[in-house]
Amino acid sequence: MSSFKEQFEIPGRFRNISFALMAVGIVSVIVGFFMYGSHEPARFWATMLHNSVFFLLITNASMFFICATTLAMGSWQLAFRRVPEAISKCVIPLGIIALIVLLCIVLGDQHHIYHWLDKDHVQHDTILKGKAGFLNPTFFIVWTLLSIGLWIALGHKMRQLSRYLDENPLASVAEGRKYVFKSTIWSALFIVWFALTVASVTPWLWLMSIDAHWYSTMYSWYTFASSFVSGMSLIALFVIFLKNRGYLEVVTEEHLHDLGKFMFAFSIFWTYLWFSQYMLIWYANIPEETVYFKPRVQGVYKGIFFLNLIVNFLVPLLLLMRRSAKRNYTSVAILAVLIIFGHWVDFYQMVFVGPFKDHVDLNLFDFGVAAGFVGIIMFSTGRALAKAPLLAKNDPFFKESVIHHT
Template structure:
């Protein structure tokens, strides 16, 4: 509730300040018009300014936070599914936490659709978020026509886009609910039948998630910068979602332990979660560097524009954040969690987990804001929105967590988890 209240206060204050032209950065847009035109074309750079800056910032910040939390929510189910097909007994102690994360999938999916439709309706012919939705941009002969975007019309069209969105969220929600129901039924009836069914459901879900997560990253994030593309982007977004989800599960487990719950959770479980957070922070950095290095080395204009906007573009607005992104998401967790002891100390794990969550929320800020807001972005509206989403996510997650035993006592591997050592 405190997060929600603080978020609403900051959001309202930020909207008022933006409407009054205080700290919105909109005075920089004229100087950045050339950089924006490189991505969107001259018509897009000026045409998208028709909507009020505060309205575009509101939609962009809601989209950024919702995509982030929707991905983290789905990671809870991915975590359950991976450990199920791997017969990983250690994870049973935190399984219910991961199951509870999926509580945001359905409301987050509905909000995602509402934001997309709302951005279309309120943009006055220029979608508040996606340049490819500009009126006439795929119609040859129209003043807004863009040949590159028109070439992507088979993939980027309204019906197919919304259909994919509904299908992907529906798949994630359906399999999350299915695994949750099998887990609760196992609590009531015992036996190994529900576990056997969970293996089949998990295997099917992982195949579908592998495809849908990459395409959703293209749809919900990469298509913001419509001219730009990267074949590694699906992995990049998944890595950010995944390590954030691990950090969220770890942080929730620690707070439950400190509140007197999960009495069988020990340093060995925390050590394993810490290793996952440490290892996938390195994996995220590997994907980040591989994508950046290949684009830098090739130096093709249609690829380099993405990083040009974030490294020196818009009067250097995002340059400091570009480097801070590497420090908080790689250097900090890598150095702090390098030793075995650090992965078993609650205070270290809490600090790093919180840093990872903040860092990857900022990572999505860097993915979304330069393409939607150019030089108009700020932080008060965006932080307020982030806190509002965080409070709502925690409310839904903890409500689901409270509806079932925190440890699935009839799971075939529960004894292995209780006596887990590393």
């Protein structure tokens, strides 16, 4: 095991690209603020909301993956566990950015984003008045602080438990059982909080309340499926990057195959939710329900709405169905990029149709801000990878991961 490359060294080109992307993001935010901040603030804050929430959720999906596989006693991911651990570290900077953006929108009374912020309008709107018990600044801010704060705290605890073994090998079977039990407890705590936030309340507040007259009980699951398949794609990209640099020697095409399975399976799951949500609302033909889909299916967003189905369903279905494709580094990398881009576009229409029903305004400002977030993910993940051994070698299940066969 000592012959393995356990310590990641950040390549100069990787670091320079991350700095360049962050610089593009900063410039885009500054230019966008002067372009839209005064006369069209909804345009500026919609872009910031779109990108900050999307990239926060896909990086937080890495810790969900770790905790879910821990609870399932899944050992196969230990060969590359330090990759999702490093990605989950991005929740700290991205969580802070998202928190600032959300607080600025709510405390800045940006009612063009969230109509429920207009108190006078709420008083004369029966639907919004009925939802005022949770669609109010106090509830929004408290739940946002709790959501992001506990994602960071519980994620830190899971990473701490994993890295504790680097310098403290388990001396006995009893210690191993104690460690597994402790990991299981903390994983369960994260999963429960994840269920209460990402799979429940948080998407209702951050995203669904943009269209406050409409609601869907499937919305949180739809958001989760989108962010999780993008998160798995992000993990696959970093695993392939490290393999190409000569790291992660114990990771084989068997592990890549399983990552490809997740990308394929959750693309199908996302499509199931996409179709079910649309079909049920279309079939009911209730005005307050169909109002959400009308500008997306019949309006100017029609192209983007159905582009989601092509990029996020048809492409993964056709290209990842074959076993050989899921074991090929090039095909998995290309599909991972397409999936992340496709769901970024999906989040765009989830945010922008509410405040801008009559026109699509996707431009260089949006791509520039997105580039900045990509740079943050690269920089933060690279630093986290360099600070700890790439092998979770003292984990009780590590051997099973090395001999993994699918």
